[in-house]
Amino acid sequence: xxxxxxxxxxxxxxxxxxxxxxxxxxxxxxxxxxxxxxxxxxxxxxxxxxxxxxxxxxxxxxxxxxxxxxxxxxxxxxxxxxxxxxxxxxxxxxxxxxxxxxxxxxxxxxxxxxxxxxxxxxxxxxxxxxxxxxxxxxxxxxxxxxxxxxxxxxxxxxxxxxxxxxxxxxxxxxxxxxxxxxxxxxxxxxxxxxxxxxxxxxxxxxxxxxxxxxxxxxxxxxxxxxxxxxx
Numbered sequence: 001x002x003x004x005x006x007x008x009x010x011x012x013x014x015x016x017x018x019x020x021x022x023x024x025x026x027x028x029x030x031x032x033x034x035x036x037x038x039x040x041x042x043x044x045x046x047x048x049x050x051x052x053x054x055x056x057x058x059x060x061x062x063x064x065x066x067x068x069x070x071x072x073x074x075x076x077x078x079x080x081x082x083x084x085x086x087x088x089x090x091x092x093x094x095x096x097x098x099x100x101x102x103x104x105x106x107x108x109x110x111x112x113x114x115x116x117x118x119x120x121x122x123x124x125x126x127x128x129x130x131x132x133x134x135x136x137x138x139x140x141x142x143x144x145x146x147x148x149x150x151x152x153x154x155x156x157x158x159x160x161x162x163x164x165x166x167x168x169x170x171x172x173x174x175x176x177x178x179x180x181x182x183x184x185x186x187x188x189x190x191x192x193x194x195x196x197x198x199x200x201x202x203x204x205x206x207x208x209x210x211x212x213x214x215x216x217x218x219x220x221x222x223x224x225x226x227x228x229x230x231x
Contacts, residue, residue, distance in 0.1 A: 025120065026139045030148060033059045037156045039118045040164055053162045060167035062151040065178045067225050069166050069186035070150060073157070074228060075218035076190040076211075078111040081150070082231055086112040086141040087134075111153050113137050118156050146231045158196045159189055173201045187215040 036044075036057070046052045062070075074081050080088050091108040109117075116136035121129055140149055159169035169189050170178040181189075191211040192199040199208050 026143050030144055034119060037119045038121055039123065043162050055162045055164060056168050057164040058168050059155055060178055062147060065154055065166060066181040066186060068183045069181050069189060070154060071219050071225060071228055072186040072190035072215055075222055076215045077193060081111050082146060084110060086110060086137040112140050112149050115149055115153050116140055150231060157193060160196050160201060169201065183216065187212045190215055
């Protein structure tokens with residue numbers, strides 16, 4: 001019994017330390033702009049050990065990124081972003097229905113969940129990773145503003161092979177500052193986000209062009225820039 005108690009208290013201490021460390025991580029990144037992310041670090045290791053492309057990443061403040069691209073990624077990835085608390089249960093239920101009816105499961109991750117995964121975790125799919133993702137999602141929603149979550153997402157989302165952030169994408173693909181992105185350019189970047197290693201901004205397929213048109217329509221139906229004005 002004494003051994004059981006010792007193991008129990010050690011486990012509680014370890015969990016408490018991990019909780020404090022994760023809390024500090026999230027709190028510090030409320031004010032400190034991340035110089036990398038977990039996914040970028042993994043890509044950098046691939047580059048170092050397997051001779052792949054080096055990552056390209058540069059931080060841009062929210063005010064230095066076009067509101068059109070901010071709206072485009074919301075229209076594309078998470079239309080209920082301003083309203084939900086990290087999880088869009090409506091989209092989760094739709095995805096589950098599609099799996100039942102069509103035999104495939106589409107993604108239903110919110111922008112907050114994607115930030116949690118890309119910033120702190122790893123890519124492989126597992127229930128353990130999903131559990132950590134849910135935990136960090138709650139922390140982000142509790143401690144960060146929606147604007148901060150969106151700002152970090154716009155900077156760390158992969159927009160091409162080892163290209164991270166819409167700011168770098170703007171420079172590489174359109175040779176312009178991200179503040180000056182047009183609606184067409186913004187929606188093209190947003191269109192490849194579900195799979196930036198498969199799809200290309202430089203050479204958009206017919207599927208990406210159709211998705212781009214759909215995103216433009218969604219931006220209008222959401223009410224344009226007014227939809228994210230108070231984020």
